[in-house]
Amino acid sequence: MDFQTTEQFALAIRREIIRMLAEAKSGHPGGSLSAADIIAVLYSGELRVDPTQPDAPQRDRLVLSKGHVAPALYAALALRGFFPREELMQLRKLGSFLQGHPDMHKTPGVDMSTGSLGQGLSVACGMALAAKMDGADYRVYAICGDGESQEGQIWEAGMFAAHYRLDNLTVFLDHNHLQIDGDIRQVMSPEPLDEKWRAFGWHVIQINGHDHAAIKAALAEAKTISGKPVMILCETVKGKGVSFMENQAGWHGSAPNAEQAAQALAELEG
Amino acid sequence: MTETVKIKMATREAYGKALAELAAENEAVVVLDADLSKSTKTADFAKVAPARFFNAGIAEANMVDVAAGLATCGKIPFVSSFAVFAAGRAFEQIRNSVCYPRLNVKIAATHAGITVGEDGGTHQAIEDMGLMRGLPNMAVLCPSDWVNAKWAIKAAAAYQGPVYIRLGRLAAEQLYAPDQEFRWGRAQLLLPGSDIVLFACGMMVQEALAAAQLLAAEGIRAAVADMYAIKPLDKEFVLDQIAHCSAAASVEEHSIYNGLGSAIAEVIAESGRSLPFQRIGLQDTFGQSGSPAALLRYYSLDAESIANQAKQILARR
CATH class of the missing domain: 3.40.50.920 (Rossmann fold)
Known part of the structure; x- marks a missing residue:
């Protein structure tokens, strides 16, 4: 499907997220909506991927470390032709190729099965290391959450990536400030994230994660960085684009009913 | 009939030697260790293939998932630590990032069982086979002597999918002729x-x-x-x-x-x-x-x- 702008693509992704979750009657709208702009820009030509060859060895990789926002990824993949858009309505149903969390063997275009927080960044490190070993020029991207940053393994991966100078690894941290039990600073603060990642030896870029020009500029900057992995700290709003979901922890993991979905879709008309 | 001299050797020693052979036999084999390479014997591989050996430091969870990422790109990673940490500390990584996606990662865990000896209970894995056996897609091997261990490692490298190999610290009697074939899934x-x-x-x-x-x-x-x-x-x-x-x-x-x-x-x-x-x-x-x-x-x-x-x-x- 063609879109005039990446912003329009992001809006389409958001609409699909709402439709999918309303149909599935479960899932994670808040984080899916906060990461939608990052995913929209990545799947607008930034990621070198081909829907006709989703497993091409030289493709760029994306690991959705915060795997619960799978609906955002599925929507982008469907809209880019990895599978038919109407299949999105199969989300979370028995036997579906669209599992509640990403499954690399079931869904074309999914590079790694994720869902257990803290693990995807390490996997992305492994992919980036493989590229280095093979002298391959594909790049590896990961999307992590701010709540996910409470997992110790994130910091193990942080050490590893810097130690092995994985400058072909670029990570987006979807900093939407909310997790299931509330404000991340009240549950278990991982702040200051910028200083921590710098101290871990990463190149840190801070942007508004809903500003497409800023996301594109950060991706361009990341490609110029040598000898260090890149962390793009994205300031985002959980539930972005749907008024009653914005900044509400309650919308982390509950689906809209038909009435709420209709209202959300009305707000998301382009 | 001439009796050949039998060699007493720990299965972990046989692992190191098999890895060193695999370094030359299979370009896709890579090895990761968590700061125990001298004990797990992965140092034998590091010596002959330093560009394909990665020390992950004392961070087993990350090590296992890095291996998963390597496997998605066609590598055949062997990851090693003591069995307590490999199977225990990294259990959920093995579950969700190795076995669930059926990735081609080999967990070679040494110092299993009580024959670890003096280090005591914290370092003696007595539950690792149980943890690994319960995971769908996981194969579990527990070799008995150096011949069995050597061919188990070679068979694991050739097998497509996750394998847990339980290895010991202590030298074990040789039970098999050196060329005794390893039969997958057999006794x-x-x-x-x-x-x-x-x-x-x-x-x-x-x-x-x-x-x-x-x-x-x-x-x-x-x-x-x-x-x-x-x-x-x-x-x-x-x-x-x-x-x-x-x-x-x-x-x-x-x-x-x-x-x-x-x-x-x-x-x-x-x-x-x-x-x-x-x-x-x-x-x-x-x-x-x-x-x-x-x-x-x-x-x-x-x-x-x-x-x-x-x-x-x-x-x-």
């Missing part, structure tokens, strides 16, 4: 017998053989089987053995829960055949510090204790 009868069959794995195979000698002196014919393939288990072999013996026991340097003994018990129970059977292993207890020999005696896993328990099982006939 090996080392000593035929009709009174009681001892299903053993790892270090316990040599103890079971020694126990069989003690029993033979008393006129008891014990069969000894090397059950190096814990999963998939050679069920046909187990059924065949229990059909020809009047009692059975499993012998493992592992908890009696969820390891080899449980696997054998499942086969026997589902077969409908009734015979006296006992799981010989750690009786729901952790290990402790001590010399390996003292620990084997203390936990009734030395040859003499195994022979005594065999007689008690036979007395139930």
Whole structure:
């Protein structure tokens, strides 16, 4: 499907997220909506991927470390032709190729099965290391959450990536400030994230994660960085684009009913 | 017939040597370790293929998932640490990022069981086979001697999918001819017998053989089987053995829960055949510090204790 702008693509992704979750009657709208702009820009030509060859060895990789926002990824993949858009309505149903969390063997275009927080960044490190070993020029991207940053393994991966100078690894941290039990600073603060990642030896870029020009500029900057992995700290709003979901922890993991979905879709008309 | 000299060697030593051979045989093999390469013997690989060896530091969870990422790109990663940390600390990484996506990662865990010795209970994995056996897509191997270990490693490298290989610290007697083929999912009868069959794995195979000698002196014919393939288990072999013996026991340097003994018990129970059977292993207890020999005696896993328990099982006939 063609879109005039990446912003329009992001809006389409958001609409699909709402439709999918309303149909599935479960899932994670808040984080899916906060990461939608990052995913929209990545799947607008930034990621070198081909829907006709989703497993091409030289493709760029994306690991959705915060795997619960799978609906955002599925929507982008469907809209880019990895599978038919109407299949999105199969989300979370028995036997579906669209599992509640990403499954690399079931869904074309999914590079790694994720869902257990803290693990995807390490996997992305492994992919980036493989590229280095093979002298391959594909790049590896990961999307992590701010709540996910409470997992110790994130910091193990942080050490590893810097130690092995994985400058072909670029990570987006979807900093939407909310997790299931509330404000991340009240549950278990991982702040200051910028200083921590710098101290871990990463190149840190801070942007508004809903500003497409800023996301594109950060991706361009990341490609110029040598000898260090890149962390793009994205300031985002959980539930972005749907008024009653914005900044509400309650919308982390509950689906809209038909009435709420209709209202959300009305707000998301382009 | 000329008897070749047998070499006593720890299965971890055989692992290092097999890895060093694999370095030349298969470009896709890469090795990761968590700061224990001198003990796990992955240092042997690092020596010959330094560009394909990665120390992950003391961070096992990350190490296993880095291996998963490498596997998605066509590499064949072997990851090593002590069994307590490889199977225990990184369990959920193995579950969700290796077994769930069925990635081609080999977990070669050394220092399993109580024969770790003096380091004590914190470092003696007695539950690792249980943890690994319960994971869908995971194959579990527990080699008995250096020949078996060497070919198990080669077979694991050739196999497509996750494999857990349980290796020991202590030197083990050589049981096989150096070219003895490794049969995936099969067991090996080392000593035929009709009174009681001892299903053993790892270090316990040599103890079971020694126990069989003690029993033979008393006129008891014990069969000894090397059950190096814990999963998939050679069920046909187990059924065949229990059909020809009047009692059975499993012998493992592992908890009696969820390891080899449980696997054998499942086969026997589902077969409908009734015979006296006992799981010989750690009786729901952790290990402790001590010399390996003292620990084997203390936990009734030395040859003499195994022979005594065999007689008690036979007395139930």
